[in-house]
Amino acid sequence: MRICWFNDHRLGLVDGSLVRDVSAALSALPEPVYPGPRGDTLIAHLDEVLGAASGIAAEAEAFPVADVQFLSPVAEPGKIVGVPVNYRKHAEEAEADTEVFTARYRGSIEAQGLFLKATSALVGCGEGVSVRFPDRRTDHEMELGVIIGRKAANVSETRALEYVAGFSIALDMVVRGPEDRSFRKSVDSYAVLGPWLVTADEIADPQALDFSLSVNGVLRQASSTRHMIMTIAEQIGWASRFYTLWPGDIIMTGTCEGVGPVAPGDTMCCRIESIGEMAVTVRAWDGAQLPAGHAARRAGRNSRRSDRTTRFPSR
The missing domain is CATH 3.90.850.10 (Fumarylacetoacetase-like, C-terminal domain)
Incomplete structure (x- = not known):
């Protein structure tokens, strides 16, 4: 399978020439805690998230590959x-x-x-x-x-x-x-x-x-x-x-x-x-502006800190 982060930090499943928005599959991730475990949470639970993504992909909103902005497919590597x-x-x-x-x-x-x-x-x-x-x-x-x-x-x-x-x-x-x-x-x-x-x-x-x-x-x-x-x-x-x-x-x-x-x-x-x-x-x-992915990651972290019930970014 091919997965990606795209646009405003949406989770995508790449299906040929389309990217399907499977952000809802992030509900398969464990509740965030502080301090969290080492490593990227999505990659650590990749099998669970991909399983959930497969179940919703057919009905998910789809975008042409050519029309999306691809962020790094790994959001938070340790090194x-x-x-x-x-x-x-x-x-x-x-x-x-x-x-x-x-x-x-x-x-x-x-x-x-x-x-x-x-x-x-x-x-x-x-x-x-x-x-x-x-x-x-x-x-x-x-x-x-x-x-x-x-x-x-x-x-x-x-x-x-x-x-x-x-x-x-x-x-x-x-x-x-x-x-x-x-x-x-x-x-x-x-x-x-x-x-x-x-x-x-x-x-x-x-x-x-x-x-x-x-x-x-x-x-x-x-x-x-x-x-x-x-x-x-x-x-x-x-x-x-x-x-x-x-x-x-x-x-x-x-x-x-x-x-x-x-x-x-x-x-x-x-x-x-x-x-x-x-x-x-x-x-x-x-001289000033953070790349889009950095801004999205920081916004996502701030959102999770302020609302512990948020499981994935809102659109």
């Missing part, structure tokens, strides 16, 4: 984990251009370690990327996004994929420069996830997915997840040995060669086999 230079040809291009990529991109993945992106950087494809530093280079990095479905601590690589809730298209945007990569990759809107979450049961082999990215119609990145240096299972296993992974945690699994700069006015078109495609616009930072 976003990044995997550095996980494709051989990207490692080669980074090694060949240290003026752009710096010496931080040298060495094995194990030597460099995983890195974290701030969850405040997360947006959906419908919100777009806001370039905050026009005097510095901002690059796109197209990746497969893996969403963890249940608590994972010190898991084996042979069982690691059992902990995956689903997959999405991810953009690991970055400001080039000398600072630590986690700092430069955590700018607001520099973690794009979307357009929806495809449940793990629909992806026969996540290690054999073709993907591509174009900017303004010009192809820049094209590869397959089979070319990863560190497999998805290895990433989950290794990460879980350092910190517990919780429902809704996102792993951005690394990018291939062809990364390059974008500027306000550009449109990035991303595609991953068996998941779908998304268009992401690039704009200049206006």
Whole structure:
């Protein structure tokens, strides 16, 4: 199944070219408490919500996919984990251009370690990327996004994929420069996830997915997840040995060669086999306004605090 958050934080079930509003299925979630359990509540109870959504989808109000604004399919991840230079040809291009990529991109993945992106950087494809530093280079990095479905601590690589809730298209945007990569990759809107979450049961082999990215119609990145240096299972296993992974945690699994700069006015078109495609616009930072998804999440939290009987956002 394919689920999404859209417009004013409605829950959607993607049905071909339509998005069906199944927000009423959020009644399957447990009553909110404070402090709540770790992880994203929806992802932690995904099976229950999808079951409820399936029962009401046929009669739910539907919108054309082209007419909705897609937010991140994960609303509140605990962390976003990044995997550095996980494709051989990207490692080669980074090694060949240290003026752009710096010496931080040298060495094995194990030597460099995983890195974290701030969850405040997360947006959906419908919100777009806001370039905050026009005097510095901002690059796109197209990746497969893996969403963890249940608590994972010190898991084996042979069982690691059992902990995956689903997959999405991810953009690991970055400001080039000398600072630590986690700092430069955590700018607001520099973690794009979307357009929806495809449940793990629909992806026969996540290690054999073709993907591509174009900017303004010009192809820049094209590869397959089979070319990863560190497999998805290895990433989950290794990460879980350092910190517990919780429902809704996102792993951005690394990018291939062809990364390059974008500027306000550009449109990035991303595609991953068996998941779908998304268009992401690039704009200049206006200096103040939160992306729509952040505003909706904050409004939703305030609503839940003021009215404990509210089970899902009102229209």
